[in-house]
Amino acid sequence: MTDRGLITDAQNTWCPGCGNFVIQFALRDAIQSVIDSGIERERIVLVTGIGCHAKMADYLNVNSFYSIHGRTVPVATAIKMARPDLTVICCAGDGDAYAEGLDHLVFAAKRNSDITVIVHNNRVYGLTTGQYTPTSPLGFRGRSTPGGTREEPFNPLEIMLSSGATYVARGCTRRKKNLEKVIGEGIRHRGFAFIDVLQVCASYFNLSDVYDRHVYELGEGHREDNFSGAFEKAREWDYNSESPISIGIFYRTLRPTLEERMEKPPGQIMNRPALITKILESRT
Amino acid sequence: MTDRGLITDAQNTWCPGCGNFVIQFALRDAIQSVIDSGIERERIVLVTGIGCHAKMADYLNVNSFYSIHGRTVPVATAIKMARPDLTVICCAGDGDAYAEGLDHLVFAAKRNSDITVIVHNNRVYGLTTGQYTPTSPLGFRGRSTPGGTREEPFNPLEIMLSSGATYVARGCTRRKKNLEKVIGEGIRHRGFAFIDVLQVCASYFNLSDVYDRHVYELGEGHREDNFSGAFEKAREWDYNSESPISIGIFYRTLRPTLEERMEKPPGQIMNRPALITKILESRT
């Protein structure tokens, strides 16, 4: 931990204009505010997948686990389970979390593991030079689909709501302030927090204009604790057609976290030699 | 293809009282009616995972691909993609399709691959002697969770609806007639058909009483083409608490299938030697 603050001196290799910069600063500021609220910096752990998004592990000067493609969530779940006193944040990609490793995301939501997953959803595989992902629109011409994809995107918010996520939000790299808020709230949320971030990929899928045109913030009227309302709101935009795109916190509720449920009643600890001896006796 | 009909002479090793028998006969009858409607038996392909459910591959006298644990769906999708003239049916387990291989299920729904997936949802790992699955209730004491699970089940219907499935149904092995209907309709459905079958496991999780008490058929009033209604209906029971459990077809709609979209315009075929020569020339 150099005292240089939250940004390391690793050379940044994102493309000029990449939305990842915005996520980086929003996340840094969110982490800073978590630190300011009294959580020591060494209690923060960042887990990343593989892809452009994942370079965050090199760039943020906090504990980090630079994992493999698609596998942020099981690592993060385990870290939290092993050490509930840590604050665990994942930076995942859309290829990473929605294609390669989707199942883990569903299970983290189901279990209400108290981690925060930020999906850098640029709707394309950046680092492998522009193939379609599960949130690319129908007909997207990427390098693996030169004639256009033959499938509609899915809506990650719907899937997360259906899976039991207790915090479901969307941000956009064209709206840094809102982004910082949804990330900060996500980190503070007790339970599984999911944040889909519509991230501009300057090189392979620059949707700046589309987002500028359609993105709007969920208003005061939106009730975060209403599942059906959240679900309906999530369905307003299908990641395919042009329509209004709301950002903000769609849903927030509380239920026991995995770590709370796993907690052992105190006083159970038995020393190992005695335990082994006891078991051997029981087998005699 | 012996002329012994649709049941092979392989020795059946399911436990007495197992719900798999009911699925077997319902599926056999559904297949028979498909055959009666003019589809040759050799056009039917059964793909199974690994688990008690999967023994169906040995027991039904049709083409079969006995796959590995969790991997019915990609095999089935590919078979259908390669030969759209085949009718492809998966028998999967709940451990199989909801834990080990959940992602494939979501993607088949997203793509609207024209296959039928029957999940033998006994809410337990049968063949590995009784561990919890993603649909076991909170607190289930299986052999890997002697103190009870620490997580709520998820609702596969919700997830499938959110993923884009165009046919979403539930059956129960305590209601064979209805089961045969939802399976038959599923097979006939053009697009991805998902059927969650509440299957009694006589040895590790016998919920016959619970199902007998709570299961009821969706009535005439239920509109299959209404997504919101279907979703709400799916949420009536959370696979955890005791409440009414509806069976039948929750949702049915049509959208282009993957195979339709992948179809090549005719006349594109080029012979290989000429193709290779052309490419070599273009690289000179």
Place this chain on the structure above:
Amino acid sequence: MDEISVLIGGRAGDGINSAGLIVAHLFSQLGYQAYMYFDYPSLIKGGHNFTIIRASRQKVGAFRAKVDFLLALNQDCLDLHTARIDAKTVVICDSSRVRAEGICIPIPDILKEEHAPPVMGNSCIIGAFARAAGIGWEVVEKVLTQNIRKGLDQNKKVARRGFDMARGYVTVPVHDSPPLPLLSGNEAIGLGLLHGGLEAYIAYPMTPTSNLLHFLAEVGEGGDLLVFHPENEIAVILMALGMGYTGKKTAVGTSGGGFCLMTEGLSLSGMNEIPVVVVLGQRAGPSTGMPTYTAQSDLHFALHAGQGEFPRLVVAPGDAEQAFFWSSLSLQLAWKFQVPAIILCDKTLCEGYYSFSDPRETIPTIQPQPPGIPGTSYLRYKVTDDGVTPPLYPPTKETVIKVNGYTHDEAGITTEKAELAALMVEKRVRKGMALERELALLPTVSRYGDPGADSMIVCWGSVAGVCREVADSLGMGVVQPVVLAPFPKDGVKAVLGNPERVLVVEENACGQMEMLLACHGIRASGRVHKYDGRPFTVEELKERIAGVP
């Protein structure tokens, strides 16, 4: 009568495994060492299950072709095992279901009279067996009391009825050695891991290691062991690495198919230097194969799984004591050198039961790596002489700890620089060498039989038990490398000497140990392979060895 073999068989669901264990405990009480083989198909109810219990004054880890007692709960059991019966074999059976000569007990009638459920038929036949073998009722009573949780009194009653209906054929001599515990290989591994300091166990069920999960889950209910069964094996290994990142000593367990799914995580462990112990239970493959039958066909897969090159520890214990010993050491060594370790076992070992002589006093404590120095200049991958970096785990005050599966610099930041990449390759290579040096101090190669014999058997894993016995009777020697990576080449060569014949005995078709030996310049002159999922019997191996030119 120095040894005795008992077979008990019936349908799945009849509790054959527990019945076998009770018989084994009877022998334990009489001062014998026991070994139990459990044979079952992959189904839940019906089919045919059987166990063979062999008791001897010597340590035993194999069974014979013939049995002295055959306890048949159904006709199948008699029909399927006629080859195991000879003139001396006493058959004890349920007269309502089996037609045989011997002790025929009307089990259903007895159960009915005692208002006992069908599963207690076991106890009845065991009672009859005890009497036939001249085992005193008080021994039966004691063993039942210790091993039966539900319905003890009723069980005792039906056992007594069986006991009373039989007559004595032989009298198994009683010895005054204290009874030893009976452990399955899985339990021995679990206890060894606990001894090594296990703090978390993550697994997705898969035969033959599911019972290790079940065992540790029970342990975890009562103590400070974290046990978790997640969605699949990919999650399993990644969770283990997450645990390891926080310093929790973690193991996972699986079989071949699940191990496939872990290989990417294994390679990550090699690169990010977070240790993990993988219990890999072999079974008959390829693919799903025969899930409940044994094989030794994943040796090279275990040695080479995962892309790229990184040091790893692979051990293949052959019995319960070795399983305990090397499970403890695997965990300790993996943690000391920050490498993945694989405990390569098989169905025979995992699900077999062994009389267990507590090896704890013989297990060396591996001096753990000293921790790193906290602070802003901590480097998670500091390059050191022996390649091992003093570790720290989050949260550590003022310290940022970065682990990374990309090629990285000392701080854990991604790099693509040629020199740095080479430096880090060499760091990992040196770590492997340090591990090798540490292993040189440990009993990595076991030997049995005549050390100076002309004819030597090389074997590995659970087959050691039968090889030991056969070698003794044929005047051969046995060399069993227990550590397979880093391969103790010098140790094997030293123990092997320069015999006329080197026979490699393996339960596979392709000769995987033979190939490993060849890599290290050790040539076999003959080989015995078996690949039908069933372990060698003593007689079979003897005959097969005799047939090798």
Place this chain on the structure above:
Amino acid sequence: MDEISVLIGGRAGDGINSAGLIVAHLFSQLGYQAYMYFDYPSLIKGGHNFTIIRASRQKVGAFRAKVDFLLALNQDCLDLHTARIDAKTVVICDSSRVRAEGICIPIPDILKEEHAPPVMGNSCIIGAFARAAGIGWEVVEKVLTQNIRKGLDQNKKVARRGFDMARGYVTVPVHDSPPLPLLSGNEAIGLGLLHGGLEAYIAYPMTPTSNLLHFLAEVGEGGDLLVFHPENEIAVILMALGMGYTGKKTAVGTSGGGFCLMTEGLSLSGMNEIPVVVVLGQRAGPSTGMPTYTAQSDLHFALHAGQGEFPRLVVAPGDAEQAFFWSSLSLQLAWKFQVPAIILCDKTLCEGYYSFSDPRETIPTIQPQPPGIPGTSYLRYKVTDDGVTPPLYPPTKETVIKVNGYTHDEAGITTEKAELAALMVEKRVRKGMALERELALLPTVSRYGDPGADSMIVCWGSVAGVCREVADSLGMGVVQPVVLAPFPKDGVKAVLGNPERVLVVEENACGQMEMLLACHGIRASGRVHKYDGRPFTVEELKERIAGVP
């Protein structure tokens, strides 16, 4: 001037790869054989990318330490490559960004005047290079016309401006050999697969085989090739087996991490006997490693991946012709023997470009397996003499076709019977032997250099190119086993003879080929390893070989 080397470098996004290809095509037009190495880090924009194009009258598959021309689009390119410059090197650069002696062109000014976008700076510097190398304008024009899709006229204009501003330093002699096509290793593999009858290609993107996916996806748009990119590599291999079940000849492509996820499917292929070809592009590991840099460190993983034992074909081509040849044969052989095949390549081969001499006339057609006889008595796993069952695919009239990853009987129904299990193991073993017999008729081992030399190099994969060249200059011989499994032991021994020295040259740290040779009784006397992700240069390998005692 028999050969010439050109380096062109700039930032990622500057189109360095395409620029290099244009230079290579210039040489092709002049009657040279070209080889191009492309070096880039794992990022999209910025950083430093460069290619080295080497042209020669001889077939060439390696580059030298020094270059004759250095085309620098930025200062980095000069600073990072000073070691490649010597007195004879001509530097050509963008004078606005680089301070150097040589030909300095004010590229931005020219682009501005021609209203051309920045990426056309390439064409400008290529024009200047052409002039400096004495390459006629008509050649430049022709190559630009053939290779540039967008903005050809503008490109020509800026190239001409560069051409006009430079002066001639040398004149590359023109030869009258007809120009050869330039293919990347990936393209050669793709075309070879198509030649072998490829009907479907499934892949999830992963360097260094992503471009094979992209290439075949383009091919698939225009023709009857099914190309699909699913959710992950597990789906990839299972989809391939689904395709194979219907008879579609299918291949998949990946690198180490993705291959890990395919290993369970690979083992299934071994058991259910549905063939699949896996293109496995090695890169620097372990784990994510250095994704865009090369390695030869997955040999044993490829040989042993997947639980259980089953025959497999593993080939490691060393250049574009071998890639084409063996990709075609891999597909044909995999289908004939119903086994999985692995084409083991590496980043150097996959993403390098080679002048390509169409090998089609030399590729034998493998006689396919005759189909089974349809009908109710068809057995998908009929046991035959050579272990291969005549296949059928659904839908086949009146025929039920059952494939199964469990141990199965001839009909494909699960079995746990000991005899049947052994029979099926033997069936698969015999299949492997039949494959071996077929391979004995094929050129499984390549040799170069002096066949009777005292000193022999053994190498594999892309390293063959540099070894060949170095051996020629040192009077050594080279043995390159192209087939690695079943290992052509006799072929290697025959070609190797009995030299004084056997040097194994590999781009890894642990000597994987050396270990494989040792398994087959072939001992190396020395070794040269490189493991920093960069291929050997000719000079480096020469020097390293000289240094081996």
